[in-house]
Amino acid sequence: MPQRSQNGNFKLKFLVTSRPYGDIERRFANMTRQFPSIRLAGEDEWRGVSQEIDMVMNARVDEIIRERNLSRDIGDAEKRRLSMAENRTYVWLNLTLDFLRGFHGNTQAKILREIDRLPETVDQAYEKILQRCNSRYHGDGRRLLEIIVATHRPLDLSEIDLVLEIHEACRCFEDLDLEGPEKRKQWIRDVCGLFVSVIDSRLYLIQQTARELLLQEGPEPAAPGTWRRSIDLRHAHLLLAKLCITYLSFENFKMHDHDYDPDIPENAFSRYSAAHWTSHVRQGHSLGHGWVQKVIILCDKRGHSKYWTRYPTFDLGQMIPVVLSKKWSCLHWATFLDLTEVVHSLIDERNMKIDEDVIRAAVTNSGGGAEVLKLLLDRADIKITKRIIEIVASNMDYGEQMMQILFDQRGSEMRITEDIIYWAASNQPKGEAITKLLLDYRGADIKITTKVVYGAAFNFRNGGKVMKLLLNRGAEIQVADQVVEAAASFWPDRDEVMELLRRRRAADLRAGLSHLL
The missing domain is CATH 1.10.10 (Arc Repressor Mutant, subunit A)
Known part of the structure; x- marks a missing residue:
């Protein structure tokens, strides 16, 4: 629980337990570099853990002996034989003792023969x-x-x-x-x-x-x-995708108007399938033509989509009111939900029109979107408008990837405005990457204004890195007081950013803010 300090602020602490695998540790690398952390390593405590397992093992064997009214000699023999196993773990112990409980022999010889047949490792126990x-x-x-x-x-x-x-x-x-x-x-x-x-x-x-x-x-x-x-995990995701699609396609859920129908059955799997069916589709093997047609029906604005879009989902999030107000077609839905196989079918077999709204749906989605966006740009000569680029710059999941696709396929027609740079600089997780991409491609044409720097100043996640990019590129930036205040208050790399601001503002700093620098 967070505790209140003497100055009235809360001190929030997190305890993260994990196996010491490199791929897991890398996910927390930035956080552990920026914030104080203590590692309580347990992998070197194997002797103590082994002794604890022996204590538990002895106590549990005693329980089994009492339950089955066996002699102490049999119990002692069981303990000796079990203690000879290498690489003992709690999981192995629980599984092994469960096997012993289910064994019906009552003599020492029979029990010891059974112990000799018991799995020696956790994997063998699982099998x-x-x-x-x-x-x-x-x-x-x-x-x-x-x-x-x-x-x-x-x-x-x-x-x-x-x-x-x-x-x-x-x-x-x-x-x-x-x-x-x-x-x-x-x-x-x-x-x-x-x-x-x-x-x-x-x-x-x-x-x-x-x-x-x-x-x-x-x-x-x-x-x-x-x-x-x-x-095969992809096959497992495909199985769940088909189960969710079948469930959401039930006739019970087909709604013919906008009103909530109280007679429609509700349960937790309704919420689960609505939230995750698209994720399982993306992570699974190819659906195949028949299942693609079922997804198209599921995205039909005249029926089933009215049911499952009532639930909060990973894909829609805060976009639910905006999306529902547009009365999207199947192509809009499939594009927004990053269902590449479905988009292919709608374009190739049903000749559905690709317009600017479809492109906007593609760059808004949080499911990936790269393959769908490439497909749409290949199939239609749609103008890349300022609004499309702004949406990409503010996409907190795949903005960098999508911006690269726009430059690769339509770079010559893209005009980078102050607003676009502002949205990139203020993008919490992707600000540094997208801003760098814009500066690398259009650095000579971009004017870095105070508004842009101000956007970075309130990017509390990676604004410091964005600020350094901007200050090193912009020769005529006027650093406003609000920028200095924000920089002094939030960033883990405060000192480095403040040094950059000091050099930029030099003698122009207000006396009232000089103590911050």
């Missing part, structure tokens, strides 16, 4: 658990695991009960043969054992290592009869 999925549950078990590894948030029992009953022929809620949360929970335990945990009614894999075991790392297929590297 042993999932053997039951190789029986009559194989298809359903694989489907469940693919759904769990690809979902953007854990699904609850009611959602997974619904999702597992969706098939391509479903047309409405009445087609679903639901089992109910409690029966579905028991089914999951029967199919996947401890590999899948149910916590607060939500489904999780037992640990991150379980996900790592399942997912393919390259093109090589899994070995026959094993689960290691057996799930």
